[in-house]
């Protein structure tokens with residue numbers, strides 16, 4: 139009995155040490171945060187299988203952001219292009235196009251991986267990350283006191299696809315130009331990527347998400363324009379791994395601070 143208790147305490151201590159390494163010094167408790175941290179039943183589309191998209195992680199030095207000079211095209215015109223796009227094979231599996239949701243000028247742009255139907259094949263209209271995922275994202279924004287109208291939410295892959303569809307590197311390479319032009323047009327103060335595909339598509343780095351998160355990177359869509367990028371976990375991952383919500387909360391606190399938002403901790 140005593141041995142089992144010691145084991146439990148050792149495990150708990152190791153868990154707390156791990157959270158410290160992730161940059162979580164304490165656990166604030168507000169209503170919004172508790173709502174975000176609460177466990178929920180899950181019925182989700184599959185997680186991105188990044189190993190199929192990218193080679194396995196190889197350590198590499200931090201490179202400067204790639205020099206790109208994207209044209210400024212109104213987001214509405216880009217959305218029209220997305221609706222009719224047949225540039226890659228995913229258009230054959232498209233349930234509906236997902237150019238993104240939000241105003242043309244916002245403070246924060248949130249970029250996820252892709253939208254897919256759930257395991258029952260259902261994909262109600264007007265979602266960006268998924269039914270439960272969008273609800274979780276709403277709680278995240280409430281927790282940092284950021285009004286929804288200050289946010290543009292989109293994905294790297296602009297087609298909402300069937301359950302079990304697994305976008306490949308070639309689809310990301312084809313589709314990412316829509317995202318790059320959206321960023322150049324919207325010019326948000328800050329970009330938050332959610333998920334591995336999103337951060338890799340924007341920063342063109344191959345490190346794992348656990349190394350890319352918790353600090354700001356620079357992204358330059360046009361000359362003389364540099365936008366800070368913060369990477370964190372995708373709501374799909376958080377619904378399947380609720381213990382990682384606390385690490386995500388640490389990222390959201392950084393994001394709120396950078397945007398000058400007042401949050402209760």
Ligand code: SF4
Pocket residue numbers: 220223224225226227228229295296297309312313
């Ligand atoms: Fe076009 Fe992107 Fe859809 Fe491929 S995934 S068809 S590039 S919108």
